[in-house]
Amino acid sequence: MKWKRRMPTALALLLILPLTACKMQANATKKLSDLDYVIVSGRELPKELYDILEEKKTESFKLTYEEDDRLYLCVGYGQQESGGYSIAVNDLYLTENAIYFDTSLIGPGPEEAKGEVSYPYLTVQTKYLDKPVVFQ
Numbered sequence: 001m002k003w004k005r006r007m008p009t010a011l012a013l014l015l016i017l018p019l020t021a022c023k024m025q026a027n028a029t030k031k032l033s034d035l036d037y038v039i040v041s042g043r044e045l046p047k048e049l050y051d052i053l054e055e056k057k058t059e060s061f062k063l064t065y066e067e068d069d070r071l072y073l074c075v076g077y078g079q080q081e082s083g084g085y086s087i088a089v090n091d092l093y094l095t096e097n098a099i100y101f102d103t104s105l106i107g108p109g110p111e112e113a114k115g116e117v118s119y120p121y122l123t124v125q126t127k128y129l130d131k132p133v134v135f136q
Contacts, residue, residue, distance in 0.1 A: 028095060028096050028097045028098075030096070032094045033093065034091075034092065034093050035092045035126050037073075037089070037124040038125050039089075039122065039124055040124070040125045041123060045123060046065070052065070053123065056076060057121055058119060059076070061075070061076040061121075066128055068128070069127060069128045070127065071129065072124070072125050073101050073126065073133060074122070075135065077121065079117050079118075080119070081117060082112070082114055082115055082117070083118045084108025084109065085118055086105075087103050087106065087122040088103060088106055089101075090103060090104055094131070097132070098131050098133065098134045099126075099131050099133045101124075101134070
C-alpha cells in the first residue's frame with residue numbers, strides 16, 4: 001500500500017529531473033563575459049609553442065598552451081593552395097564551465113589567390129583560467 005501512495009511522487013521526480021538537467025546544461029553554455037585577448041605571432045610566442053605550431057601547421061589543428069598566467073589558444077587551417085588567407089576571431093567568451101573560442105577562415109580575394117601554398121594559423125593570448133576550452 002505504501003508503494004502505491006509514493007508512486008505519484010516518484011513519477012513526478014522522473015518527469016522533473018530531465019527538465020532540470022536541460023536547464024543546468026543551458027546555464028553551462030550561457031555567456032558570462034567576453035574575454036580580452038591579444039593576437040600573438042612569431043617572436044612574441046614562447047619558443048616551445050612556436051616550434052609546436054611550425055610542426056603542426058600543414059594539417060588543421062586546435063590546441064591550447066599554458067605558460068605562467070597566460071593561456072594561448074591556437075587554431076590552424078592546414079595547407080591552402082595560395083596566400084592571402086586570414087583568420088577572424090568571431091567570439092572568445094567565458095561560461096560557467098568552459099572557455100569558448102570561435103574562429104573562421106577568410107579566403108583571399110581574386111587578386112590575392114596567387115602564389116605559393118600557405119599555412120594560415122592564429123594564436124591568441126588571454127589570461128589563464130582553469131577551465132576547458134571549447135573550439136567552435
